[in-house]
Amino acid sequence: MVMPMLDDVLYYIEANVENSLSDLKEVLRFPSVAAKGEHMKETAQWVADHLEPLGLKVTLHKTAGPPVVTGILDVGAKRTLLFYDHYDVQPAEPFDLWDSPPFEPTVRDGRLYARGVADNKGDTVSRIWALKAFLETETVLPVNIKFVVEGGEEVGSPDMPEFAKKNKDFLKADGGIWEFGGAGIDGKQEAWLGLKGLLYVQLEVERLKMDAHSAYACILPSAPYQLVWALNSMKDRNGRILIDGFYDDLQPLTDAELKAIAKVDIHKSDVKDHYGIQAYLNDLKDEELKEAYYNAPTCNIAGIGSGWQGMGSKTVLPAKAMAKVDFRLVEDMNPDDIAKKLRKHLDSNGFEDVKMVSSDGYPPGKVPVDHPFVDVVNRANKIVFGHDIVVHPTSPGSGPLYLFTDSVPMVSIGVGDFESRAHSPNESIVIDNYRLAMKRIAVVIDEMSRW
């Protein structure tokens, strides 16, 4: 049931959709592309300038890269709600695939088009305006509010581990809203409760001082073969990863998570059509397919190179070979541990010369599906969108969620939808979803006071 005070807040939001959209368009005009490091300070300042008038104590934290903007409004309430957002965006190239310029926000057929509108400036502004609605209607804010808005999410959040270490206390809250989300292919709103971890390694082999004539393959060692054998030793043809101890720390899905995924439709035939495949990996079906989607770690060759790859033939025995391999990790796997196990695997299988020239990553993060904050979000969704939110216990993708999940139960919901094309040309949101998502945040704030 909607409380009378909240009615004012929701009415205000409804009456001010256009005003909030003009704020959104303003911030969308900053081409704050993290990969290029351009316009980062102005965009951070824009965020600070829009949080401050709401009564938040705002700080721009210096980092090695763009600043992290934080804001806190402590009203002495029992509960605290934290928002994690980012003001940086992906590069907009190739420009010619955009129907309207990426940094000139344009409305067509009820959708707002611009780089970063779905990921994640639309979310950021909808959250600012939900809070503004409480202030403008003089409705007592029933929770304390915190914002963390960083500028390096699209390049892997390189400054966030350091920031999180230095600001441990700030990152404590009873509930948190993670950056992205929205409606799935069937139009139903979705919530994501976790992200997989990642280990990314570059493997290199050099067996000759220089490339040789391939006639010498009868007497000289081959770098590409050595690499291929090494890769082959890491995974069997059924997808089982053969690195000793790889699965040791893997936690199976809990009963509550299995129950949650039983309710989720992962649209398996649409995905099949999308990629043009007849069957999934190892002919995975039904519950097994779902469990793999949410909880299978992976060993994937992301790139591989050696020797002649140009037109025609060149009979060469390449001196070097290289592969980039990524591992998606699930609860409780740790990237440093897996990197060590991989090194040991290579060494004990005759691949001492396969060098790991770089190794990078972060652990997975997840919120229990039965956490009371998940219920708060669902109640808010039901009030605004009229249906139970689709709960994904985790996502097959990765992100630095682990920095937060020890101290905040993070739930990812947002203004996007299946057609939003985050990271691609013609990124957009449905304005009506944006309006409702803004209301949903207001109701989350309200429902949190009753938890």
Ligand SMILES: [Zn+2]
């Ligand atoms: Zn994002």
